[in-house]
Amino acid sequence: MYDKIIIAEDLGSINEGILQLAKKLQIEEIDQVQYCEEAYLKIKKAFQEQQPYQLLITDLSFKTDYRPQQINSGKELITKLKEEHPELKIIAYSIEDRKAKIEQLLKKGIEAYVCKDRNGLVELEEAITQTANNKTYLSPQIQKIIATKADFEIEEYDIYLLNNLAEGLSQDAISKQLKAKNISPNSLSSVEKRVSKLKIHLGAKNTYQLIALSKDIGLI
């Protein structure tokens, strides 16, 4: 378990929650800051004094300070720190659940991403434990978001398949036609796979409904 951690969080109530959690986990030294710049300076100082923090728990968005700051967001803080001190472990703890944003942070090398949620604190506890054991952690809903493909982008190939199905051709016949036209993939199995994928993405129970839906939204 960690001995010395720092929490960057500008909301008092959340701060209190994390503090209680850290105490429960018997972490000796817990520092709290309200601005990312302050966090950065404290962390740098600790490294210089050779008593470095082992973990940073940080929010992503902060209230703007009355003083102009060089570091204005959790993302900037993470970027700078991971460049200068990759050994410092970082848990991002935020309301943000947009896939692209989270993926960017993961690329910077953060160890865990916890969604501020109803189960946020429970998940944060898990994240602290896991990262202390050199593992990574993602909140379950974040895992789901990362796993899902953003949306389904339909291709000319799909339109071709749909058009032929609408004209009453069997999948076998379509496969043969594709071969004749030298369009690949053209095996029966790949045609079948593609058609079932289309059914999933368009929410169709069978081929008939697939065609009906395609017509409804003007795909064919």
Place this chain on the structure above:
Amino acid sequence: MKVLVILLYLGSCFSLGAQPPSTSDSLPYYTQKINTSSNNEELLAAFRYLKTKQLEDERRQLNLAQVYNLIYMARVQQKIGLLTESEATATQALQLVEQLKTTPTKTAYQNTLYNHLGKIYKEMGMLTQARYFYKKTLAKASPKQQAILLNNLGNTYREQQQDSMAIAYYTQAIALSEKNKNLENIARSTDNLGYTLRFSEPKNALVHLNKALELRKELASKEGLFTSYIHLGEFYQLQQQPEQAQQYFQQAQQIASQFQNLKYKESALKKLVSLTEMPLVKNYLRVKDSLDRLNEKAESNYLAIQFQLQKTEREAALLQVEKEKESQKTFLFQLIGILVFILALAIFAYLKIKHRKEKIEEVFSTESRIAKKIHDEVANDIYYLMAKLQNSTYQKEDTLDRLEDIYHTSRNISRENKSFPTQENFTEVLQEMLSHYQTQTIKIITKNLSAIDWEHTSVLKKATLYRIIQELFTNMKKHSEASLVLLDFQQKGKKLVINYTDNGKGSDLKKKNGLVNTESRIRAIKGSITFETEINKGFKVQIIC
């Protein structure tokens, strides 16, 4: 001698002139006066008339008329002895002639002016210049004119006592005149030739002088005869034969009495008187000559001053008119300048106010939209939860569930109104946004989204599209009950065409709250948005921008 000079040039006077390009009633009258009169007052009157006409023609930029005026003005100036002024006027005319297109008229005017300048320089005693202009005229003159010019050239040499040159020119002139059978010119040149020869070859001289006299008798030309008699008289005076000389001078006097002009009479009488040997008379003549010269000078000085005075007065008046015109112009320009400036300011102020007003309106509508959302979606739910909590049977888990719902609702409101991320890959930004509308029951399909060149699309356009698409999907989620949405992107030239289609229940209400905003948004980037919907026929939107 002065009379003689005038007579010698009579023939060459204005035979070279062209017709006036435009005639007004007074013009022929005055030009006639200039050609014939030797009265200074009349000449001045003619000059004033021409000067006024000249200014008018200058204003109207009638170059041909101007040249015509200037030629006559130069002639008046010459006649009253203002040779330098005449030279200047003729030069000015010559400059105008240069600007004309090459036509016979131009050549005629040029010749007239060259000849005029030749005469001026001869009178001024600048014989070399005079010859230069005579020779220039010679090249383009008619044979008759050429004969006169050759005669005049001869005169210039005779005046410089270069008799051999003079004789050569007279001989040429006679030959040319014989060729085209112009008796008057033959007589003039023959007479001049004889007169020149009177020192070197007296016998030959007499032959020529008599020949000229015979010709002139035939022609019955009074001026010619007068000259011939004077020349013969002088010849005999030189030969010490006073009686013969007296005879000729008396004949000259007789002819002179037929002229109006007293100058002829005077010069004939003077010749006669010069024959007497009385020292007193000789003395008197010398004194009178000097006096005449002085008078002449004084008169021409007086005229010159009068001329100059008129000139300066007119110039001052003209200058004044110009100044007034100029200041009027300047004032007009200033006025226009000020008006343009005020107009620009007004337009600028108007646009600024309009822009500010639009901005305020937009902020206001956004604020009221958010306020309404918070009221409808957050406050209502919290109120509902509070009511439930008063009922003690409500479970902790349920409370938490409801609270989480409210939490998500408020977070979504925040997300919808968050500033648009401009720096990032727009395809991903859009996919991200769409993914929030994607559920188990709502499928979203895009077509060509990643094929669009978003990098070269303006930030404003992207931000607008982002908000509009967001609006469309929010609307879809709230009202349509659709299970499938297609968002089709097409690049058509510089335009981007986006088709939204869902299979929802559609609506008869075409423009609901949020959708009104999409119209004002698309108008701001000069695009268009078209809605197409019917109950149970889905919802279609086409955005072109």
